Amino acid sequence: MKDxxxxxxxxxxxxxxxxxxxxxxxxxxxxxxKVVLQLRWQHQFQFAxxxxxxxxxxxxxxxxxxxxxxxxxxxxxxxxxxxEVASKRADFGIGAxxxxxxxxxxxxxxxxxxxFQRSPTEFFMLENTPYRSPADLAGLKIARRRxxxxxxxxxxxxxxxxxxxxxxxxxxxxxxxxVEDLVMGKFDVVPxxxxxxxxxxxxxxxxxxxxxxxxxxxxxxxDTIFTRRSLALTNPELVEKFRRxxxxxxxxxxxxxxxxxxxxxxxxxxxxxxxxxxxxxNLFQAEKVKDFTLYPVVQIGNINPYRWEHMYTTLRxxxxxxxxxxxxxxIFDYESIKEERARQRQKLVNIFTxxxxxxxxxxxxxxxxxxxTMAELKAAFDKQLEENRQKEALIIHQARLAAMxxxxxxxxxxxxxxxxxxxxxxxxLEDAYQNGELTPAFMAASMEKSRRxxxxxxxxxxxxxxxxxxRSRKEVFYVYEAVTSVLDLMEENLRFHxxxxxLNRLEMVCAYGYANQYAQAVFNVINNSFEVLKNSLRRDxxxxxxxxxxxxxxxxxxxxxxGGIDExxxxxxFQIYFTTKEKSKGTGLGLYITxxxxxxxxxxxxSWHNTEEGLCMQLAVPAWxxxxxxxLQG
Numbered sequence: 214m215k216d217x218x219x220x221x222x223x224x225x226x227x228x229x230x231x232x233x234x235x236x237x238x239x240x241x242x243x244x245x246x247k248v249v250l251q252l253r254w255q256h257q258f259q260f261a262x263x264x265x266x267x268x269x270x271x272x273x274x275x276x277x278x279x280x281x282x283x284x285x286x287x288x289x290x291x292x293x294x295x296x297e298v299a300s301k302r303a304d305f306g307i308g309a310x311x312x313x314x315x316x317x318x319x320x321x322x323x324x325x326x327x328x329f330q331r332s333p334t335e336f337f338m339l340e341n342t343p344y345r346s347p348a349d350l351a352g353l354k355i356a357r358r359r360x361x362x363x364x365x366x367x368x369x370x371x372x373x374x375x376x377x378x379x380x381x382x383x384x385x386x387x388x389x390x391x392v393e394d395l396v397m398g399k400f401d402v403v404p405x406x407x408x409x410x411x412x413x414x415x416x417x418x419x420x421x422x423x424x425x426x427x428x429x430x431x432x433x434x435x436d437t438i439f440t441r442r443s444l445a446l447t448n449p450e451l452v453e454k455f456r457r458x459x460x461x462x463x464x465x466x467x468x469x470x471x472x473x474x475x476x477x478x479x480x481x482x483x484x485x486x487x488x489x490x491x492x493x494x495n496l497f498q499a500e501k502v503k504d505f506t507l508y509p510v511v512q513i514g515n516i517n518p519y520r521w522e523h524m525y526t527t528l529r530x531x532x533x534x535x536x537x538x539x540x541x542x543x544i545f546d547y548e549s550i551k552e553e554r555a556r557q558r559q560k561l562v563n564i565f566t567x568x569x570x571x572x573x574x575x576x577x578x579x580x581x582x583x584x585x586t587m588a589e590l591k592a593a594f595d596k597q598l599e600e601n602r603q604k605e606a607l608i609i610h611q612a613r614l615a616a617m618x619x620x621x622x623x624x625x626x627x628x629x630x631x632x633x634x635x636x637x638x639x640x641x642l643e644d645a646y647q648n649g650e651l652t653p654a655f656m657a658a659s660m661e662k663s664r665r666x667x668x669x670x671x672x673x674x675x676x677x678x679x680x681x682x683x684r685s686r687k688e689v690f691y692v693y694e695a696v697t698s699v700l701d702l703m704e705e706n707l708r709f710h711x712x713x714x715x716l717n718r719l720e721m722v723c724a725y726g727y728a729n730q731y732a733q734a735v736f737n738v739i740n741n742s743f744e745v746l747k748n749s750l751r752r753d754x755x756x757x758x759x760x761x762x763x764x765x766x767x768x769x770x771x772x773x774x775x776g777g778i779d780e781x782x783x784x785x786x787f788q789i790y791f792t793t794k795e796k797s798k799g800t801g802l803g804l805y806i807t808x809x810x811x812x813x814x815x816x817x818x819x820s821w822h823n824t825e826e827g828l829c830m831q832l833a834v835p836a837w838x839x840x841x842x843x844x845l846q847g
Contacts, residue, residue: 243276246276246277246278247279248280248304248451249282249302249304250303251297251307252281252284253294255284257477258477258498261463261467262460263459264462265463266461268480271459272458274458275457282297282303294307299315299441305455306438308439310524310528312324312439313525313528314528314533316534321441321442323440323441324521324543324545325438325455327514327515328435328463329434329502330515331433331505332427334405335424336402336403336405337404338403338422339419340421344424347370348374355401356384356399356400361404363404364404366431367426369426370429384400390403392410395419395421407501412497430720438459442542445545449545449550452547453547456545463513464513470503471496474495519721520721521540521543522538641659687726689723689724689725690723690725691723692769693719693760695731700714700739702736703736703743712755712756714757715756715757716759717757722762722767723836723838724836726814730810730814733806735771737804738771742773745776746774754774758772766834767835768831771830772824773827774824775828780823787819807819817833817834819831
């Protein structure tokens, strides 16, 4: 009877806590909140997603009343989106590298969603212009304007090719560059955005050649939604609603280009005499926009922090920005902001009870994660065994279990220090309580430190679960992210054995295949280097990583200074069950499985060679798109 009463009391208390927690976010229905979106150009398909979010009621469903402003005022003035947002005349803007330049001036911007995954900037010339490489630009007259955003990508391209941009003078050209500037010989090369010049050249029968910065490794984002950081932090719900509705609008626009193009003409050019020509241009632009969004391969609005950081580094090399950037503060993350606000609102609770509860949850999480992982591995193995009872299925299963054992050891290392620190926090609290020195400030500081330690433990579990989560479908992934996931798991072991990891060449290369299998292959190779180095007597033990693109392949090089491989056994290292370790310490499966994953599952190649001080393993898998020019093509 007492147990039933106690159970009812627990349910009542849980419901009461849930009710109290929800109180701050409940309220009466309000009028739609008015916000202003500042475009970066005149009304056209370039901004189709926002028109559809407005026309189809997506903004209204989120409680927003959105005004979409053209960059051109009735007086003919051109509005600058970063200036309009910074001055609070607009709440959201559309920009690209101009956001980073403004951020360097302490305007405190946040990017919300990158719509154009690639920059639409191109440079055009007549078909008969003598041009084979950027070096040939030296003899050509290039249309350059000071402070022109399109010119920044040209400067980056030239510097990457070893050419000083200052050798090409600026001009005082007013207005847009047009195909007539090429035909009349005013310029040999003119910049363009989103294919407008190529459209009118085709209409006039003028054949052009083009230079795309992305072909030379200048991989910038294009149109991106941004807002003020102060607005994002004080009202993240508003920003998330706008982001969510805008992405829905873009999905509709990209799936219905003709309908949306007609809507744009009817909505914004009802009295135009050349409505058919405007419609044709918007239909042309719709195809271009779809290419630059990489839809549907890449999720609309996807943001890669490393690419924004790389863009900022490029601008700094051009002396266009000077300070460092905190990429985490620059990118809007609704969930992170919500979590931070929740932590700030949380009341002080009994630290001992909290720690015990959280530790219990972590223990349960570890148990459930391991159990679920083992169940998934067993289910995958059983299915594979039913379909194909060949020897390879058993080998792969054994290798996964061996890899999991290695990673569990790494997790144990990563947990040891946080748990020791957590014990010290509890000891300090106990001493403070017994000595009458337990103040609210000391209690709050102890709680915050405990939460950080617990979050650290939680991230380790999440990394472990994601690492072992089997995926049967191919996907686009960054090689760098796969490598860092492995290094995160091995971080404590590497540090304990004084092994330094260096990244002396890093290109943000995308691969297409099985991300988790690739990460397992990387883990096997790095772990082999670790096993050799941990017993080495060298003081400067290190592992050097290089990531780059070469001949359509995403290449990862893993080099150590732990001594090379005896040439006599070089032909055997990829054979099954071959190992140079003691029988109790090696399975002989690691490099065999790595070769199977890289060459058979992902269509790549693996090779090795001895260096002056050690061994270099090279893993090459098909890059996304598989082209030398670096285009992300499906």
